Amino acid sequence: MPEEPTQAHRFDLARKARSTSLLEDYVELIADLAAATGEARATDIAKRLGVTHPTAIKAIGRLKAAGLATSRPYRGVFLTDAGLELAKKTKARHRLVVDVLIAIGVPTESAEADGEGIEHHVSEATLRAFARFMRNRA
Template identity: 45%
Template sequence: MQPWPASPRDDQENGPAAQGRVSAVLEGYLVTIARLIGEEGEARPTAIAARLGVSHVTAIRSIARLKALGLAHSKPYRSVFLTVEGAELAAAICTRRGMVAAMLVAMGVPPPTAGRDAARMAHGISEESMGRVAAFLRRHRARPPRGADLA
C-alpha cells in the first residue's frame, strides 16, 4: 500500500519525496468508486460524475490520474475498478474519515455536519494527530456516526 496521502501543502514542501501521493480530490474518487462497486457491483464514469457532482469529462480525467497511479483500472467504455492497492487506500480513507467524524460527534457536532467536516479534515491531518484521535476515541468509546456521509 502506498504511503498515506499528504495535504497539497505537504506535497509542495516535500517536493519529489511526495510523488505518488493522492490528493484530496482523488481520495473522493477512490471512496466513491469503492462505494459504487459495493452498492451496484460496478462504477461507471457517468455514475461517478453524478455522485460527485462533476462533469463526465472531469471524472474521466480524474479516473485517468487514478489509473496512472496504479489505483484503478478499466477498459474503454467500461466500468472502473480499483486495484488491490486502490481498494486498500479507499478503505484506509474511510477509516480515517470515520475516526475524525466519531471524534467530532463525541464533541457534540451533529452527525451530518461531522461527516462533511471529516471528509475535509481527514486528508490533511498528520499521523501523530490521527494517533491522538484514536486514543481519544478509545477513552470515550466513541464509534463512527451512522448518519454521517463520509464520502
C-alpha cells in the same frame, strides 16, 4: 531535512494533502459504488461528486496513471490492489474523523460535511490520537 518543523514545511504538507485529496475521494467513492452496486460507472461517480462526466473521466485517467485503478473503454472502473488499500485506509480515516467530530459535539450534518474536507489533512499521528480519544472517553 526530514524533521524540520518550520512553517514552510507545514504549508508544504498541506499542499501535498490538497493534491492527493481528490484521488482519495475518487478511490473511496469507487470502492463504495463497487460494494453497493457491483460496479463503478463514470456517470455515477460524476453524479455523486457533483461534477460533469468529463471531469470524472479525466480524474479516472489520473487514477490509472497513479496505478490506483484500471478501466477498459466503455467498461466500468476497477481499483487495483493499491487502490483498494488506499480506499480502505481513507474510509477508516473518514469514519474516525467524523466520529470524533460528533463526539466533541459537532452536529451530525456539519460533522459529515466538514469531515469530507478535514479527513485529507489528518496525519497518522493525529489519527492515532483520535483513536485513543475515542477509546478513552466514557
